[in-house]
Amino acid sequence: MATWNKGIFLNRNRYLLVALAGALALCLGPAFLDSYWLKFVSFLIISLIIACSWNLIGGYCGYFSFGHGLFFGIGAYTIAVAVLRFNVNPYAGMLLGGLVSAALALVMSPMLRLKGFNFALTTLALLEATKVIFPKWEFTRGMKSWDLGWSFPPLMSDTRYYLLLVLVFFLMLASHIVFLSSRLGFATAALKEDELMARGIGVNTMLTRVCAFVLSAFWVGVTGAIYAPMITYISSQAIFSLSWSVKPIIVSIFGGIGTLTGPILGGAILIFIDQLLWERFLEYHTLIYGVLLVAIVMFLPDGLLSHYDRVTSMFRRYPPAQEAKESHASAS
């Protein structure tokens, strides 16, 4: 399996530069894209942010969270309550969305003691519980007592949302790169390989997991808070829908789970396909999506990037330059 972007061997400055260049290139988007494609790329970036964030806890740490949509929805509801009920500045509301999500993740962090399936189920259960509670609780139900959701007045232009999303995308990538190349990043790698061993050599596994979980939740929350005013109406059923939790998993697996670029690559391709299917075969859209999911797990379980690595490793210099020099030196 590929190691070139799995964290431990990550070249921090180079990756940060690439991410910055990518973000700057995306900033040019509004100059070229019409309003349809601008919206499409905005949604694409939202999915990518959630996928990358899921990948941090699910891919790098090995904790399959089935309720990552929870943080997305919490972010969306936070900005709705903050802006519409308390007239908070929208930008502050977006930040608040992230902070509330991160705080929730911190509260949920004892859950990280659970392993594997139990963790997946508990996150899913919390998502479902929230989905039922929010439309019933007056504080979150809506502005008026009969509302079952929140509708936003137009706050900003589409271009502004797009640029905000690009900014969040870049900041999230940068934070992941810094995290993964730090001491904690090494700890996640050790934790995923063998938790007992990692603890044995003195890694604070709980701290590592909590940091990854909170960081992961924070950016998902911010994204939810940008998404809500962007689509102008949110309801509990739509925002806490299971598909927000499942899509990032599919995207990460398709691209390459536990790699930095995998979810981005996988997401870009899959969401494009998804959009095409949506346009052409609305009726069979979900069915085709399911078939795609099965096919990915059956035939591409390591993701697209593993194939990229296989091809590049075939064209690796042989014998490696370093070794060739050494053998030459010993011969002479």
Next chain:
Amino acid sequence: MIYFVLLGVMKGAIFALAGWGFSIILGILGIVNFSHGIFFILGGYLTFTFAKAGLNPWLAILAASFLVSVYALAIQQFFINRVMARSHMMVLVLTLGLAIVAREAMGLVFGYNERLLVMEGVNERTVTLFGNEFPLLEAIAFALSAAIFGFFFYLFRYTALGLRLRAIGENTEIARILGMNVGRSYVLAMLLCGFWTGLAGGMTIFVLPMDLHQDVYWTVMSFLVVIVGGTGNLGGTFLSAILIGIILFLSSIYARGYSDSILYVLLFLLMLVKPTGLFPSKMVVEERK
């Protein structure tokens, strides 16, 4: 109050019926089957179709259960077996995909309407137990799950086959080295799971209206029953199913509309306090990657 608790117990029996198969698959194959809810729904829909076609309702349930077990086996042979060797977590995603495909395909075949099978002389019949009247079907479901519990307990505790299945659940590699046929045991486990879950679905369609989007609910409920009871503990599964039935029934009376949320929050709290479940088995199946 006591009457409500007893009705809750009977509701819980349906969860137990749905949970057995899940428990077996988690215990022996070591995987979480997200298509489990589909087995349940498929059992119900097939029973509905057969019964509407004029088959005796009891025969319809049996025929449906049999077909569901065939479906379960097909999934296992063609899909799960190939992914299982790689990662058990991947199987979760795979079966989720299979559930989506199956749900959509069933939607095309059966339509998306809600189904409730109403049969003359079956639905409204009641039995009198302890001086209270109970719906006949729920009483049968309860008796059936108690009987199945007894059957499984006997099978796993006292027979050579049960010993073999437990051994495979505990350590597949060593079981293989000792000459057990792991593949055939998996087939058996999957057939059993499909049959009982289909049966549970077939019973439920008389009692509760069923629609295609409930499969996630039933998967989560079966999962919940097994996790709360403690993985690898059949008695625990049975008890926790009954407990959940009581909680759900009482909360649906005293806190209308919040019953599922209450249950999920309780699950969350339980998982924080006791991650191994209420009744952890002495030989908890080791958590696998």
